[in-house]
Amino acid sequence: MISAAKMRRAVASVLGIRPYAHSAWSVLTNLATAFESYGGGFLEVREVKNILIVAVSSDRGQCGSFNTQIAKKLREEIIHPEKLKVNRIGKKKIESSVANEDLKIDFITVGKKGEGIVRKLKKEIIATFPELTPGINIESIKPLSMIVIEEYLAKRYDKVVVVYTDYVSAVSQQTRIRQILPISKIDIEKQIAEIDVLAKEYGLDEPKADYKVEPSSTEVLEFIFPRLIEMQLFHAILESSASEQSARMIAMRNATDAANEMSADLTLAYNQIRQGKITQEIAEISAGRAALE
Numbered sequence: 001m002i003s004a005a006k007m008r009r010a011v012a013s014v015l016g017i018r019p020y021a022h023s024a025w026s027v028l029t030n031l032a033t034a035f036e037s038y039g040g041g042f043l044e045v046r047e048v049k050n051i052l053i054v055a056v057s058s059d060r061g062q063c064g065s066f067n068t069q070i071a072k073k074l075r076e077e078i079i080h081p082e083k084l085k086v087n088r089i090g091k092k093k094i095e096s097s098v099a100n101e102d103l104k105i106d107f108i109t110v111g112k113k114g115e116g117i118v119r120k121l122k123k124e125i126i127a128t129f130p131e132l133t134p135g136i137n138i139e140s141i142k143p144l145s146m147i148v149i150e151e152y153l154a155k156r157y158d159k160v161v162v163v164y165t166d167y168v169s170a171v172s173q174q175t176r177i178r179q180i181l182p183i184s185k186i187d188i189e190k191q192i193a194e195i196d197v198l199a200k201e202y203g204l205d206e207p208k209a210d211y212k213v214e215p216s217s218t219e220v221l222e223f224i225f226p227r228l229i230e231m232q233l234f235h236a237i238l239e240s241s242a243s244e245q246s247a248r249m250i251a252m253r254n255a256t257d258a259a260n261e262m263s264a265d266l267t268l269a270y271n272q273i274r275q276g277k278i279t280q281e282i283a284e285i286s287a288g289r290a291a292l293e
Contacts, residue, residue, distance in 0.1 A: 007245035057114030064251035165243035173243035
């Protein structure tokens with residue numbers, strides 16, 4: 001019951017942020033012409049030698065396979081990092097020639113369980129944010145987004161991705177990996193397409209393609225890009241929070257059903273043993289009486 005109540009609040013937060021995310025990404029997509037003239041570091045594609053993964057998990061257990069799926073996804077990406085080496089920007093995919101053994105992967109963890117998972121993988125954690133999910137807002141995301149932006153612009157990492165669980169429904173959640181930096185127009189358009197179905201439900205108008213940019217496209221993008229990164233991280237954590245509460249609700253319901261079934265089985269076994277004991281005592285009394293007669 002507690003998980004169900006938390007899930008409703010978490011789902012309301014996710015549904016509330018989707019229209020804003022949709023509009024923000026649409027605006028950026030319509031500034032596509034500005035991408036070509038922008039020479040800043042947010043779009044700079046480098047050979048992928050160092051990767052930073054933001055892993056979003058839960059702080060507590062008892063939520064079914066929620067954290068197990070995150071661990072499985074991280075293990076797959078570390079063992080087979082071929083996809084991680086592909087940088088995407090504009091309409092192109094750029095393959096890195098760096099060997100897998102030369103690829104360095106570090107982590108930022110959100111949630112205590114994620115920290116434990118990464119430590120078992122024996123990977124370096126440059127920052128951890130336990131207990132970030134309860135009461136999360138855009139202000140609480142800023143320390144995380146600042147670290148991500150600073151580390152990338154300082155060229156300590158050539159690519160930043162986030163691994164999180166996408167909320168589909170109360171019974172369905174999907175573990176996803178998404179490129180954060182360098183900013184990829186392909187991923188932005190993909191994100192828009194994923195939530196575009198909800199646009200009509202929220203009454204969102206189709207964004208206009210013509211923009212008058214002042215003071216310049218470069219300055220506008222310099223302002224928009226950090227906000228976009230914050231929004232992507234915020235959105236991923238909200239999706240993960242809703243998925244966690246849904247998984248916990250299902251896990252607790254399954255545990256309750258299993259406990260009730262076990263209780264019924266134990267009650268039946270107890271009554272069978274009790275009946276056997278009574279039958280045995282009656283038989284012994286009858287045998288004793290027959291012997292005395």
